[in-house]
Amino acid sequence: MFKDVESTIKALESQQYLCSREIATTVFLAMKMEKPVLVEGPAGVGKTELGKCIASALGMDLIRLQCYEGLDEAKALYEWEYAKQLLYTQILKDKLSALLEGEKTLSDAIARLTAEEDVFFSEKFLIPRPILKSVTAKRPTLLLIDEIDKSDSEFEAFLLEVLSDFQVSIPEIGTIRAERKPFVLLTSNNAREMSDALKRRCLHLYIDFPSMDLEERIVTIKVPECGERLVSELVAAVHRIRELPLKKGPSISESLDWAKALTLLGCDVLRRDLAIDTLNFILKYEKDIELVKKHSADVFAH
Amino acid sequence: MHYATEEQRRGTLKILEFVRILKDADVRVSPVEVIDVFGALGHVDFTSRAVFKQALSTTLIKDYTDIPIFERCFGEFFDRRPADEADASLAVFRGAQADGAEGEGLPSGDELREAGDAIDAYIDGLPDETLATLSARDIVNLILDDESLASSSGALGMMVMNARSRRGRSESDADEEGDDAALTFIIGRVRRRLRERNIGRSIRAREEYLLNKYIYQLKPAEVQEMRELVRRFGQKLKNRISLRKKRVKHGGLDVKRTLRSNLAHGGIPFRLYYRDKKIDRPQLVVLCDISSSVNQYSRFMLLLTYTLQGLFSKVRTFAFISNMVEITPLFMEMDPERALNSIFTDTSFTYGFGSNYGRCFNQFIDDYSDSLGRKTTVLVLGDARNNNQDPGMNSFIRIKESSRNIFWLNPDRRHLWDWSDSIAGLYAAHCTEMKEVNNFLDLSEFIDRLFK
Numbered sequence: 001m002f003k004d005v006e007s008t009i010k011a012l013e014s015q016q017y018l019c020s021r022e023i024a025t026t027v028f029l030a031m032k033m034e035k036p037v038l039v040e041g042p043a044g045v046g047k048t049e050l051g052k053c054i055a056s057a058l059g060m061d062l063i064r065l066q067c068y069e070g071l072d073e074a075k076a077l078y079e080w081e082y083a084k085q086l087l088y089t090q091i092l093k094d095k096l097s098a099l100l101e102g103e104k105t106l107s108d109a110i111a112r113l114t115a116e117e118d119v120f121f122s123e124k125f126l127i128p129r130p131i132l133k134s135v136t137a138k139r140p141t142l143l144l145i146d147e148i149d150k151s152d153s154e155f156e157a158f159l160l161e162v163l164s165d166f167q168v169s170i171p172e173i174g175t176i177r178a179e180r181k182p183f184v185l186l187t188s189n190n191a192r193e194m195s196d197a198l199k200r201r202c203l204h205l206y207i208d209f210p211s212m213d214l215e216e217r218i219v220t221i222k223v224p225e226c227g228e229r230l231v232s233e234l235v236a237a238v239h240r241i242r243e244l245p246l247k248k249g250p251s252i253s254e255s256l257d258w259a260k261a262l263t264l265l266g267c268d269v270l271r272r273d274l275a276i277d278t279l280n281f282i283l284k285y286e287k288d289i290e291l292v293k294k295h296s297a298d299v300f301a302h
Numbered sequence: 303m304h305y306a307t308e309e310q311r312r313g314t315l316k317i318l319e320f321v322r323i324l325k326d327a328d329v330r331v332s333p334v335e336v337i338d339v340f341g342a343l344g345h346v347d348f349t350s351r352a353v354f355k356q357a358l359s360t361t362l363i364k365d366y367t368d369i370p371i372f373e374r375c376f377g378e379f380f381d382r383r384p385a386d387e388a389d390a391s392l393a394v395f396r397g398a399q400a401d402g403a404e405g406e407g408l409p410s411g412d413e414l415r416e417a418g419d420a421i422d423a424y425i426d427g428l429p430d431e432t433l434a435t436l437s438a439r440d441i442v443n444l445i446l447d448d449e450s451l452a453s454s455s456g457a458l459g460m461m462v463m464n465a466r467s468r469r470g471r472s473e474s475d476a477d478e479e480g481d482d483a484a485l486t487f488i489i490g491r492v493r494r495r496l497r498e499r500n501i502g503r504s505i506r507a508r509e510e511y512l513l514n515k516y517i518y519q520l521k522p523a524e525v526q527e528m529r530e531l532v533r534r535f536g537q538k539l540k541n542r543i544s545l546r547k548k549r550v551k552h553g554g555l556d557v558k559r560t561l562r563s564n565l566a567h568g569g570i571p572f573r574l575y576y577r578d579k580k581i582d583r584p585q586l587v588v589l590c591d592i593s594s595s596v597n598q599y600s601r602f603m604l605l606l607t608y609t610l611q612g613l614f615s616k617v618r619t620f621a622f623i624s625n626m627v628e629i630t631p632l633f634m635e636m637d638p639e640r641a642l643n644s645i646f647t648d649t650s651f652t653y654g655f656g657s658n659y660g661r662c663f664n665q666f667i668d669d670y671s672d673s674l675g676r677k678t679t680v681l682v683l684g685d686a687r688n689n690n691q692d693p694g695m696n697s698f699i700r701i702k703e704s705s706r707n708i709f710w711l712n713p714d715r716r717h718l719w720d721w722s723d724s725i726a727g728l729y730a731a732h733c734t735e736m737k738e739v740n741n742f743l744d745l746s747e748f749i750d751r752l753f754k
Binding site for chain 2: 004005021022025026028029032033035038040041074080082083086190191192193196199200202203204205206245246247285286287288291
């Protein structure tokens with residue numbers, strides 16, 4: 001558990017995750033208030049990375065649930081192991097007939113069998129999926145529900161119980177409550193809006209592109225072999241590029257790739273010709289590259 | 303409710319007031335979230351501005367499209383209030399003192415603060431309906447005329463008495479500066495309080511003004527503001543519609559899939575799979591007149607269309623003046639803003655002079671009729687001012703016949719249809735509907751209806 005906002009920043013920094021005071025405040029508050037966090041923001045600003053780094057900074061187990069269209073409760077919460085149930089009924093056939101031998105009428109036999117039904121719907125035949133796993137975990141756990149916007153809206157309904165009460169209800173067994181509440185982080189790329197019910201249960205964190213100063217520090221810590229001068233020139237260029245009307249601007253991870261690439265090419269300053277040749281590291285649309293080339297005199301210093 | 307300290311009481315009220323301002327600005331805040339704010343503030347050191355702000359934002363704002371509104375409200379509510387404002391008003395009194403007025407009877411910092419609070423409380427005590435009809439001047443008079451205030455023993459009572467004597471005399475007779483300062487203080491404080499109370503409402507009023515304004519009457523400065531608003535509103539509209547569409551989804555049993563996946567259990571159907579009902583997302587073909595008479599309007603329509611792109615299974619866009627050109631690829635590879643700029647500087651849309659709807663419809667049928675189909679909704683944007691040329695009726699009817707429905711959005715007012723060179727009536731007869739749309743609100747309502 002983090003002590004205060006400052007120590008949250010420090011702890012994350014020890015995991016090579018540099019974050020703004022805003023991010024740290026939300027993370028710290030979420031832990032204190034035992035609330036899930038919904039993290040939104042453009043692709044590639046380190047939303048998933050944040051989850052991973054919190055887990056490793058606090059020595060928590062990380063359980064990750066990647067969402068996709070069609071993800072259902074059987075894949076996310078729990079599933080009955082039908083094959084095993086079937087197998088057991090086959091094996092226990094004799095035992096069953098022995099059990100029912102004494103019963104005279106059909107309805108007596110059914111009553112007898114109903115009394116034993118619980119055997120087949122017990123935890124022995126339950127396969128826990130990520131969410132149930134995080135609820136039953138004995139160790140401190142971080143549940144990372146990644147790209148929640150890719151799931152269907154029905155799936156959100158299954159999540160609500162976990163997010164507000166940290167429990168999972170299984171009709172055949174009952175309610176399983178978390179002894180130790182997991183820290184839940186949901187990430188979204190805004191492909192679709194989350195329901196109000198889900199949002200009410202979470203704290204909200206919007207991660208935008210970092211300030212120039214912060215991004216310089218991120219590049220320095222992640223690509224230590226990159227020279228100081230190159231870092232500052234590269235970050236300045238990236239920031240100017242983000243101001244252009246682009247289809248998709250460069251993300252942090254793309255600036256990192258660019259820094260690595262330029263370092264491998266042996267640069268210590270950002271030369272315009274080389275920068276233009278390597279623009280495809282940070283821009284993924286031909287027209288965007290064209291636009292930056294057109295503005296290259298303003299974007300690049302040399 | 304009981305508060306441990308006076309500071310705590312003031313703080314609580316401030317936050318509650320801030321919440322009300324957000325609500326005034328049309329941000330949705332639920333009671334749970336208000337409780338969360340107080341829960342959060344207990345854990346952090348809120349003397350740091352960044353931390354305090356984030357604690358409010360993370361608990362109150364759940365929709366990222368509301369973040370700019372939050373920023374503005376926060377800025378105006380918390381930042382524009384200097385911590386030592388009381389000192390500033392004290393300076394008014396000090397100034398009076400320096401001018402030779404009597405030193406005694408001047409209020410201390412604490413007294414000023416108390417008087418200020420009393421004024422705030424007085425204004426907050428007025429019913430909202432009454433408040434809406436009063437100007438700052440009216441309220442000052444109300445305060446001065448209030449007998450219970452004047453006879454109260456507090457700092458405000460003193461000040462009201464002083465200010466009253468000032469009001470009684472004419473302007474030239476300003477010998478007692480202290481009294482003058484009292485009146486200035488009260489007026490200043492009333493204005494400040496009213497401004498504060500209206501932060502949220504004025505943001506919302508501004509938005510409503512822009513959304514309701516005729517698009518072609520927007521001033522250049524407003525156009526920029528409007529673009530931001532279209533993005534924000536478009537996103538909200540998209541979010542709302544996408545939630546609505548997702549609700550109807552489950553169809554009948556998917557026999558094939560159920561059998562296949564249950565083979566592992568000897569064909570006993572433990573798990574059932576359902577066929578997803580096809581979500582009925584319309585395909586959209588937009589035909590935009592971009593001639594100068596409707597240019598501004600087409601811009602916003604295109605911007606909105608592309609914000610909403612994800613809602614349609616397919617969008618194809620065509621622009622024309624007297625020449626029809628497909629502009630879909632531009633939007634595929636460029637930021638919408640940049641795409642729009644390049645469209646409006648291009649000249650390949652003109653052939654001859656002025657809009658020629660007939661020629662363009664003929665051209666559309668010849669070159670792009672493959673874009674039409676049973677699921678296609680066609681949107682035509684334009685004022686149907688055909689410059690007295692051939693209306694191309696046959697082509698227009700063919701467009702109608704080969705699509706599901708065809709809507710025409712006309713920025714001209716209804717009584718101007720068919721006036722001068724407009725042939726709106728002629729086309730309207732063959733449209734599913736021709737609609738007068740000239741502000742953004744109409745535009746978004748129209749789109750909203752497409753999905754019902």
